[in-house]
Amino acid sequence: MKPDVLQMGAYPDWDMGPLEARFVLHKLHEARDPAAFLSEVGPKVRAIATRGDLGASAAIIAACPLLELIAVNGVGYDAVNLDAARARGIRVTNTPGVLDGECADLAVGMMIALARGMVGGEAWARGGDWARKGPYPLQRRVWGQRAGILGLGRIGMELGRRLQGFGMQISYLTRSPKPVPWAFVADPVELAWGSDFLFVTALANASTRHIVNARVLAALGQGMLINISRAQNVDELALLDALEAGRIGGAALDVFEGEPAINPRFAALGNVLLQPHVGSATVETRVAMGKLMLDNLVAHFEGRALVTEVVF
Numbered sequence: 001m002k003p004d005v006l007q008m009g010a011y012p013d014w015d016m017g018p019l020e021a022r023f024v025l026h027k028l029h030e031a032r033d034p035a036a037f038l039s040e041v042g043p044k045v046r047a048i049a050t051r052g053d054l055g056a057s058a059a060i061i062a063a064c065p066l067l068e069l070i071a072v073n074g075v076g077y078d079a080v081n082l083d084a085a086r087a088r089g090i091r092v093t094n095t096p097g098v099l100d101g102e103c104a105d106l107a108v109g110m111m112i113a114l115a116r117g118m119v120g121g122e123a124w125a126r127g128g129d130w131a132r133k134g135p136y137p138l139q140r141r142v143w144g145q146r147a148g149i150l151g152l153g154r155i156g157m158e159l160g161r162r163l164q165g166f167g168m169q170i171s172y173l174t175r176s177p178k179p180v181p182w183a184f185v186a187d188p189v190e191l192a193w194g195s196d197f198l199f200v201t202a203l204a205n206a207s208t209r210h211i212v213n214a215r216v217l218a219a220l221g222q223g224m225l226i227n228i229s230r231a232q233n234v235d236e237l238a239l240l241d242a243l244e245a246g247r248i249g250g251a252a253l254d255v256f257e258g259e260p261a262i263n264p265r266f267a268a269l270g271n272v273l274l275q276p277h278v279g280s281a282t283v284e285t286r287v288a289m290g291k292l293m294l295d296n297l298v299a300h301f302e303g304r305a306l307v308t309e310v311v312f
């Protein structure tokens, strides 16, 4: 008999065939009345298949008394209520390793696009009145500048390697120094103080909540912030205040509080580059993420070791 799995959100088409071949999927995201749907299917659910952005709340976990596994299609598991999972011995898997290069690429692209004003430059060239307007305003240099990486996990490492190619002077903050040729800094304010570009790549948990706060932004000054991690790592209201007042050089953001409904104050700003949470969003990487989530689900129900279990 196929195990019953609660599906929290949509997956690409290529994931659905293999998932449906092995599991009975209950699609919460397609339910007209999610609460009624959950009370009907919850009692038979043995696994939850979710995404980094959707996770699994305490209420969802409580609605599934037979739950054994929460499989996240995503590296971030901050939206999974780990306390609720721990209390019932429910295991959690994620998809680390297969999206590092993608997220690092996006961070580099965002840095260059923001610093060089590429979005405005595109409109300048496309708009038809370049001849009348004259040369595009001068922008900011990237190569050789100082980069700070807040969170030197797998994605932060990939990012650092790329930034080396731009001859940047790299500092990083992480729990303890790592064997890398970059400068370890223990304090986020100090990291921001020494950065022209401050990248946030840390996983999100209670200890990193608002790690980029008003003081860090003040230390960054006319430097630029690039966040490809989770919105909660940045005090978004402090960031909006700093951007509106021109107190920081700019921000490139892939993640937002309450996304996909983002604070409308962002749309009015000229010193930001906004992306719709697309760090891992390439065909190649999403194929690999889908396969890794499936491999974890299958391993669990075949009684084999999980491929990428979250230890919490």
Ligand code: 8YV
Pocket: 051, 052, 053, 054, 073, 074, 075, 076, 077, 099, 277, 279, 280, 281
């Ligand atoms: C997406 C992500 O949110 O990996 C993560 O943590 O944030 C993303 O890749 C999503 O989980 C993709 O399915």
